[in-house]
Amino acid sequence: MSRLPSEHPIRPQALSGIKNIIVVGSGKGGVGKSTISTLLAVGLTHQGLRVGLLDADIYGPSIPQMLGVCGAQPVVRADQIIPVDVAGLQVVSIGFLVAPEKAVIWRGPMIHNTIKQFIQQVAWGDLDYLIVDLPPGTGDVPLTLAQTIPMTGAVIVCTPQAVALADALRATRMYRQLNVQILGLIENMSYFIAPDTGREYDLFGKGGAELATTQMQIPFLGSIPINIAIRLSGDRGAPMDIFEKDPQGVGQAVALVIKNLLAQVDSIPPSVL
Numbered sequence: 001m002s003r004l005p006s007e008h009p010i011r012p013q014a015l016s017g018i019k020n021i022i023v024v025g026s027g028k029g030g031v032g033k034s035t036i037s038t039l040l041a042v043g044l045t046h047q048g049l050r051v052g053l054l055d056a057d058i059y060g061p062s063i064p065q066m067l068g069v070c071g072a073q074p075v076v077r078a079d080q081i082i083p084v085d086v087a088g089l090q091v092v093s094i095g096f097l098v099a100p101e102k103a104v105i106w107r108g109p110m111i112h113n114t115i116k117q118f119i120q121q122v123a124w125g126d127l128d129y130l131i132v133d134l135p136p137g138t139g140d141v142p143l144t145l146a147q148t149i150p151m152t153g154a155v156i157v158c159t160p161q162a163v164a165l166a167d168a169l170r171a172t173r174m175y176r177q178l179n180v181q182i183l184g185l186i187e188n189m190s191y192f193i194a195p196d197t198g199r200e201y202d203l204f205g206k207g208g209a210e211l212a213t214t215q216m217q218i219p220f221l222g223s224i225p226i227n228i229a230i231r232l233s234g235d236r237g238a239p240m241d242i243f244e245k246d247p248q249g250v251g252q253a254v255a256l257v258i259k260n261l262l263a264q265v266d267s268i269p270p271s272v273l
């Protein structure tokens with residue numbers, strides 16, 4: 001039981017009460033990690049699952065705005081942070097604790113301690129999924145998380161351009177070095193659907209990211225279009241609109257990505273411990 005070949009990784013036992021912890025990262029900034037983390041978390045909640053969303057972007061937390069809870073103040077009880085409940089989704093962000101206009105300058109050990117607290121001193125309750133939105137790059141936060149918590153795996157977000165793909169490759173290498181299972185790659189801002197005609201335009205060519213995943217030997221989880229409804233849902237703090245109204249099939253595209261992601265999680269045998 002104790003030894004399985006490395007190509008059959010074991011899903012680690014996450015923290016008590018949390019079945020799966022999934023981090024969402026990228027090598028590059030601005031590719032849509034926070035948007036995708038939010039959509040994944042809201043989409044999973046929409047399916048009736050118990051979900052938490054941790055905004056671990058200590059440099060530029062954007063989840064409070066994307067969920068429309070900018071001024072929220074989490075309650076602290078018996079040394080534990082109680083997450084903010086957003087329509088059933090349990091949310092914690094550094095943005096709740098630090099004023100958004102204040103530049104957050106963190107040094108390595110502070111980052112380490114804050115991230116540890118965020119995981120261990122939050123009363124997450126029972127969760128099927130904890131989604132963690134990471135800052136861009138391959139720095140202290142993913143490193144600390146990989147060393148502190150038993151992650152189920154990482155999702156990498158990229159855009160279709162060659163430079164973004166090169167960055168996704170860098171992120172892939174980092175997770176492999178940290179021994180974190182890569183659950184797959186999501187291509188964001190992939191194609192454009194004209195709101196007036198419904199025609200699809202492949203702004204950056206088609207199939208590049210999927211081909212790259214074959215070369216990197218990681219799963220391709222799907223493409224999400226560049227769409228005004230996604231941008232507006234983030235700015236207005238109403239991501240549930242994407243699933244409830246399904247503008248131009250965007251909700252369906254995200255649902256397909258979620259289905260593929262859950263299939264990847266299910267393909268990893270759970271820890272027997």
Ligand SMILES: Nc1ncnc2c1ncn2[C@@H]1O[C@H](COP(=O)(O)OP(=O)(O)OP(=O)(O)O)[C@@H](O)[C@H]1O
Pocket residue numbers: 026028029030031032033034035036057060062134135136188189190224225226227228230231232234235
């Ligand atoms: N598929 C999309 N369609 C339209 N707009 C999008 C899409 N994905 C992201 N955006 C917009 O692009 C901007 C950047 O997205 P987001 O903040 O999610 O990126 P990020 O990777 O988290 O950035 P950072 O590296 O700064 O954390 C946001 O304004 C967001 O609304």
Ligand SMILES: [Mg+2]
Pocket residue numbers: 033034035057060062133134135
């Ligand atoms: Mg972000």
